[in-house]
Amino acid sequence: MKIFLAQQNYHIGNFESNTQKIICAIEEAKQQGGDIIVFSELCVCGYPPRDFLEFDDFINKCYAAIDAIKVYADGIAVIVGAPDRNTIKEGKDLFNAAYFLNNKQVQHIAHKTLLPTYDVFDEYRYFEPAYEWDIVEYKGKKIAITICEDIWNLGNNPLYRICPMDKLMEHHPDMMINISASPFDYTHEQDRMAIIKANVLKYKLPMFYCNAVGSQTEIVFDGASLVFDKAANLCGQLPLFETSLESFMLQDDGMIDGAVVKYAAEIPDKELNPVVLDERLNIGHIHDALVMGIRDYFSKMNFSKAILGSSGGIDSAVVLALACSALGAENVRAILMPSQYSTNHSVDDAEQLSKNLGNPYDIVPIKNIYESFLTELKPIFNELPFSLAEENIQSRTRGNLLMAIANKFGYILLNTSNKSELATGYGTLYGDMAGGIGVLGDCYKLQVYALAKYINRDKEIIPNNIITKAPSAELRPGQKDSDSLPDYSILDKILYQYIECRQGPAAIKAQGFDAALVDRVLKMVNVNEYKRNQFCPIIRVSPKAFGVGRRVPIVGKYLS
Incomplete structure (x- = not known):
C-alpha cells in the first residue's frame, strides 16, 4: 500500500487556500499511484482556531471544505482533519475529528479522545472527547486513526485515564495513522520520536505520523513527520520547517520499503527533558x-x-x-x-x-x-x-x-x-x-x-x-x-529553573545558587x-514561553 504524507502550511480560517493546497496534494498523489494520502490535524481550518470554533458560520465553512475535498477522493483515500458537530451525544457541540474520505464520500470519522489543556493547548474548551473507537477498513487493511495527543498517553505518569489505542486494538488493526498539529520547541523532536517508538513497540504496528508545518502567530509547527515500521525502525522523516509530500510503501508484513533512517536501538526511549539550561541545544x-x-x-x-x-x-x-x-x-x-x-x-x-x-x-x-x-x-x-x-x-x-x-x-x-x-x-x-x-x-x-x-x-x-x-x-x-541584573551566565540558569522547570525557591537554592540572589530574581519575575501581560505575541521556541502558555496572576503574592 502506497501511503503519502502531506506536510503543509495552513492559514487559520483561510478555507479557500487550505482547501486548494489539500486538493493539489491529492491530485499529485493520485498521479503517483497513491493509495492513501494523510494530512494534519484540523488542516481544513488551520490549527489552533480557538474561539473561531464558536461561530456556526466557521463550522459550516469547514463542512463545505470537506464536501469540496471529498470529490477528489476518487481512486485514493484521503484523511483530513476538521471539526465535527456533536449531534447525538451529550457534552460540547464539537469533536476534533479525522475524516476518512473514499469513493467521493465520508467513509469514516474518528474523534479525538485526549484533549490537551496544558501550555498553549485549550482543546477541552471547545471539543468533546470521543465516545467510540473503531477502525476503518480499506483495501484489505484495518486502520487505526488517532489524532495528535491520542498517542501521548504512554509512560509512567499518563495524563489521562484512557488510552485510545488500547480501545482500537480490540479491533485488530494492521497499522496506525496519527494526524497531528504538534508545536515546535527545541526539545520536542526527540520527544516525538520517543513517544512514537513507544507506541510501535507496545502495539507492534507500523505508524504513519503526519504533522503540520508553519507558524500561527506565536506557535511554530516544525513538520518533521515520521514513518516507523512495525519493528520500531524510523523509515522516513519529512524535513523540518518545510512543506513536503512524500510517499512510503507499506508491505503486508508491516515493514516499509527502502533504507532504514534509524534503527530502533538508535532512537532514544525517553523524551528530552534538560534539567539545566544548555544555550547551544538545537x-x-x-x-x-x-x-x-x-x-x-x-x-x-x-x-x-x-x-x-x-x-x-x-x-x-x-x-x-x-x-x-x-x-x-x-x-x-x-x-x-x-x-x-x-x-x-x-x-x-x-x-x-x-x-x-x-x-x-x-x-x-x-x-x-x-x-x-x-x-x-x-x-x-x-x-x-x-x-x-x-x-x-x-x-x-x-x-x-x-x-x-x-x-x-x-x-x-x-x-x-x-x-x-x-x-x-x-x-x-x-x-x-x-x-x-x-x-x-x-x-x-x-x-x-x-x-x-x-x-x-x-x-x-x-x-x-x-x-x-x-x-x-x-x-x-x-x-x-550588569548594573541592574546578575551576570547572565547565572541569571539565565536561575530563570530556566523557575520558568521551564517550574522549580520553587527552595529547590533552586538546593542546586547551589546563592539564596539571596534566587529570592531577588524570582521576585523580579513575579512583580x-x-x-x-501588555507585551506583543512572542514566537515560541521553548517548552515554556511567556504568553498564552504561561498563566500567572498579575496580582499574585507568591514570592513578591
Whole structure:
C-alpha cells in the first residue's frame, strides 16, 4: 500500500487556500499511484482556531471544505482533519475529528479522545472527547486513526485515564495513522520520536505520523513527520520547517520499503527533558523556527515590510539578521537612534551590520527630542536627581519614532526584547517593549549569543564587536546591564529553573545558587507580570514561553 504524507502550511480560517493546497496534494498523489494520502490535524481550518470554533458560520465553512475535498477522493483515500458537530451525544457541540474520505464520500470519522489543556493547548474548551473507537477498513487493511495527543498517553505518569489505542486494538488493526498539529520547541523532536517508538513497540504496528508545518502567530509547527515500521525502525522523516509530500510503501508484513533512517536501538526511549539550561541545544532549529515565525506572521497578515531599532547591541543585531533572512534585506528597515549617552562604536557597529546585511537604514538622533521633554518636564521634576524616569523617556522617544515611521510607511515593528529581560522586567513599557511580534522573547540572553554565533557560522555577518562587548542599554553614562541584573551566565540558569522547570525557591537554592540572589530574581519575575501581560505575541521556541502558555496572576503574592 502506497501511503503519502502531506506536510503543509495552513492559514487559520483561510478555507479557500487550505482547501486548494489539500486538493493539489491529492491530485499529485493520485498521479503517483497513491493509495492513501494523510494530512494534519484540523488542516481544513488551520490549527489552533480557538474561539473561531464558536461561530456556526466557521463550522459550516469547514463542512463545505470537506464536501469540496471529498470529490477528489476518487481512486485514493484521503484523511483530513476538521471539526465535527456533536449531534447525538451529550457534552460540547464539537469533536476534533479525522475524516476518512473514499469513493467521493465520508467513509469514516474518528474523534479525538485526549484533549490537551496544558501550555498553549485549550482543546477541552471547545471539543468533546470521543465516545467510540473503531477502525476503518480499506483495501484489505484495518486502520487505526488517532489524532495528535491520542498517542501521548504512554509512560509512567499518563495524563489521562484512557488510552485510545488500547480501545482500537480490540479491533485488530494492521497499522496506525496519527494526524497531528504538534508545536515546535527545541526539545520536542526527540520527544516525538520517543513517544512514537513507544507506541510501535507496545502495539507492534507500523505508524504513519503526519504533522503540520508553519507558524500561527506565536506557535511554530516544525513538520518533521515520521514513518516507523512495525519493528520500531524510523523509515522516513519529512524535513523540518518545510512543506513536503512524500510517499512510503507499506508491505503486508508491516515493514516499509527502502533504507532504514534509524534503527530502533538508535532512537532514544525517553523524551528530552534538560534539567539545566544548555544555550547551544538545537540552536540551528531555534534559528529556523524564528525565521519561519517572522516570515509566516508577515505573509499571513499580508504585511511585507519590517522596521526595528538598531542599537548596535546583540539583541537588535540578531533580530535584524533573522528578519533579513525571513523577509529579504530590502524589506527590513533599521533605525539607529543615538542619544548623548550612546557610544560611537555602537553606532559604527549598527551601521556595519546593515552594510553586511544589505538592508536600508537611517540615523535619527534623539538628543534634541529628549532634551525638549526634559525642558517641558522641568517644572514638575523640580530639580530631582536623574533617575529611571529620564532613562525611560529615551526609550519611549525611540518607540514613538519607530511607530511614527512604521505608521507612515506601513511597516510592522519587530520587538527585540529577550526572555531574560522580559522575565526580570528589564524593559520600558511603550518604549523598547513596543512591537507587533516578539522575535527573541522566548530566548534567554545566552541563547541570543548562541544565535549570533550560529548566524556567523560561515562568515562574519554580525560584527564581532557586537558579540564580545558588554551589553548595555546606554541610557546613562557608562551603563551596563550588569548594573541592574546578575551576570547572565547565572541569571539565565536561575530563570530556566523557575520558568521551564517550574522549580520553587527552595529547590533552586538546593542546586547551589546563592539564596539571596534566587529570592531577588524570582521576585523580579513575579512583580513584572503586569509588563508581560501588555507585551506583543512572542514566537515560541521553548517548552515554556511567556504568553498564552504561561498563566500567572498579575496580582499574585507568591514570592513578591
